[in-house]
Amino acid sequence: MSFNIALTGLAAAQKDLDTTANNIANVNTTGFKESRAEFASVYASSVFSAGKTKNGDGVQTTMVAQQFHQGSLNFTQNSLDLAITGEGYFAMSEELGSQDFTYSRAGAFKLNKDNFIVDAQGNFLQGFPVDPSTGDTTSVSLSTSAALQIPDASGSPRATTNVYTSFNLDSRVTAPTLAFDPTVSASYNSSTSTTIYDSLGEPHTLQMYFVKEDPATNPNQWQVYATLGGQLVGPAGDGSVAGPITEFEFDSNGNPASTGDPGVPVSGPTFDPFNIPAGAGAGLSTLLTNGATFPSNIQMNWRDEANTKPPTQFASRFEVKALEQDGATTGRLAGIDIGSDGKIVASYSNGDSTYLGQVAMVRFSNSQGLQQVGNTGWKKSLTSGEPIAGEPGSGTLGTINSSALEQSNVNLTNELVDLISAQRNFQANSRALEVNSTLQQNILQIR
Template structure:
């Protein structure tokens, strides 16, 4: 019996050495969770045996339990390096259409050839679908799908409106030859000009220029009037319903274009406030095929919005003060085709892509999964686990909600192994092994002594 007791002690000491060695081997493994060998004594007695004199039957390894304590956070320069602070696991699937889920704390993710977010083992990171405002449409694990990062932001958007805020100098002299003599190529025929880049239906850019000509104050003494003419890529564009027709100076370069060009009229009070415009809606004529030569939509028109407020002065309106010509705001609503320039991942797991055209788009929200009993998870290697009967069913949710931890982008959770403690445990396990070996040796000597008795 003593041989069996010593042998069980040797086996337990060897198991302790194995567990400690495995912890030390994975001290630099991202997302690794240390294990602890748990032992119980063995005690067996028959019904009629004397319980008061019964000796135990040795030791048994009851469990090798992983310890899911938080590991330290290491910061990196990769936005797809993810670390969880608190409870939760990332969920991954081996293939896009697979239902076989594995769970991990190792957040070393990257993009594969198809722009899916994957880990080193090729597992696809799962995320919840999101609405355009970034809110989650569902947080059920059954609706989670592999996260994919598109390289383009979709179709371009043609410019439909330009917003202008500016000051036109009150002290400017009017152009005596205007409007008949206006020529966009001659700076002496207009007072000021400004330009903005607009986009057609194909996302191609064009330069839209606005020319401002001060009119003779003797014509309308109650107000000061300016005429605004427009051109796109150097070709004059008519303002339907406008006034102050001029002979088209670019007619030779614009075959089929109008013989005259209308401009919009802007009226200011003696206090410099913007009081009226003509027409009421300032819009350009359709940008014809001589301007859009790339096959874009030639029915495109552009509204020029001066934010006229008939109720009174408005800080968004243009002004006519005794100051220099100054454009304080010049914006348009068109977009070129955007290319991916970066990723932002919030603490709640929202993945937002930013593009070269200045737009950003929410793509997905990283799914976090928790279990009633983390130690009941089945280890499958690759710093991953799978659900088991002992762990309970997976509960999915968003980062930072409920009992779920938060997600850190550009960070990794290091192993939670304490190397100093493991080295001490290694020494303790070694001495335990030596002591049980000595016990086995003494048992053998006693048996030899008994066998030598005659």
């Protein structure tokens, strides 16, 4: 009997050594969770046995239990490196559209050739759908989740429909004596320009010129001229009639007083807008190629988009306070940002940004029941329960840290101590086995 007891001790010590060695081997494995060998005594009894004299029958391994406490974070320069601080897991699928998920804490992700977010094994990171404009999550369920993809272009270009500009015109300058000519700088006081876009995303330069009128006849009044692609934009909006597109009048405090015809009061805190009808009359359509079009109107608004900076005429240098437009060409991916709530925002070279999705997270009622499948992944089991999906930051799921990786939660110092302890246990049980063998030999030698 003592021989068998020693054998169970050897087996238990070996399991302890194996578990500790595996922990040490994975001390640098991202997202790895250490394990602990757990043991229980073996005790055989019956109604006829004398309990006070039973010594037990050895030891057995009850389970190798993973320890899911948080690992420390290692910060990186890769925005696709994700670390979870909490009890959640990433959901991964081996194939697009598959509902057979693997769950992981290893967040070292990258883009594959089709711009899907994948791990080192090519498994697809799952995400919840969101509204691309607001980022609102539309569904929190693994059944509606999909592989997250980062488009490298921002989609269709946008034709410009609004231009916003605000400025300060220098009241100290003198009125030009020459007739306006955009090629003669002495014929205007100041100018500025912006780029606008047609329906195909082709850029066109919109240039604005500001000409002070004779203060003896028209005090505090300015004329505004414009060219689009080098062609004059006249008061009719198309260049068919030469002349300024509008006139500004300021009061004695340098604030807007009227617009259009002198003496017409301003209806708001700034000048009334001016509309350029697309392609009308004298040749704005000649700027367009390959079937491109402008919108029905391009509205020039003499203010900033937020309507907080009206034009002014102060005794200070010409200054452009705002110059914005709402068109865009096709953009290329410039960067991505992943927030603590797991929402992915892509920014593009044309200034656009859009929400692409939200990293899906799950938790389990019993993480100890998860089945290990290698590559720092787990599968659900009967004892783990079904995955409970949720948004990052909700409940005990935890938040997501971009540009960070969760390190192994193995404490190397403790493992080395455990290794020495397991080794001594193994040696002690080997000695007990050796003693039993010696006793048997002595018994056999009795004559």
